[in-house]
Amino acid sequence: MPAQIPIMPSPADTTRSAQQILSQIQADSEFAAFRAASLEYSDEWQCFTGFPVISNWSLDEDAEPLFEEGLRAISLKTAIHELTGDEHAAEISIAVPVDEMIHAMLAQSQLIVRIAQRLGLSIIHQTDQECTKYTSTCYTAECYRAAWGTPPPRYWLFHDEVIKRREHLAGLYESIGMGRSGRQHSIKFEELAAA
Known part of the structure; x- marks a missing residue:
């Protein structure tokens, strides 16, 4: 039996709820610590197919704006769950770099x-x-535009464009011996250490 398509709340309802949720999260006593910890996590951001689909990707320049986009996405997802009680409905389409954040x-x-x-x-x-x-x-x-205006196209990349960029990245990774977009390689570190 195919999965039922969830009935989504109106974009207006989602927008109102998401804006309120975002404000509440930002006003929380531990928000500054959460923000700092999320940005500090940057030393471990080693995904080969998430953030690198951004043109001229720079961790130093892109981390803070991506954090803001991640907060907005979380607020939208949380709003939908709050309005529907449906975890599946809350898993709305999120652009790959924002999802990675x-x-x-x-x-x-x-x-x-x-x-x-x-x-x-x-x-x-x-x-x-x-x-x-x-x-x-x-x-x-639709919900994002109603809540905050036009999504920044640098981060909110369309799915078809992400697929093209991932294919390009896969070819580049392959050229330096990284198979499956960084999911495997044949480097023998023991041999390098012995040399």
């Missing part, structure tokens, strides 16, 4: 869990349920 933010689990508990919110994100088929006409884009 959400992973970095959720790695600060004790902080985000405490913030969510104080605010009575459920932060929804499950890798096997997430959707990265973001387009200019999808529900996410």
Whole structure:
């Protein structure tokens, strides 16, 4: 039996709720610590196919704007869950770089869990349920535009463009011996150490 397509709340309802959730998160007593920890996580940001699809990607320049986009995406997802009670509905389309930032933010689990508990919110994100088929006409884009204006195209890349960029990156990685976009290689570090 095919999965039921969830009934989504109106973009206006999602927008109002997401704006309120974002303000509450930012006003929380541990928000500054959460922000700092999320940005400090940068030394471990080693994804080969998430952030690198951004043109002229720079961790130093892009981390803070991506954090803001991640917060907005989390607020939209949380709003939908709050309005529907449906975890699957909350897994809306998120652009790949923004989704990658959400992973970095959720790695600060004790902080985000405490913030969510104080605010009575459920932060929804499950890798096997997430959707990265973001387009200019999808529900996410409609809600984002209503809440905060035009999504920054540097980070909110359309799904088709991400696929093209990943294919290009895969070829570059392959040329230096990194197979499957960084998921495997044949480097024998023991031989390098012995040389």
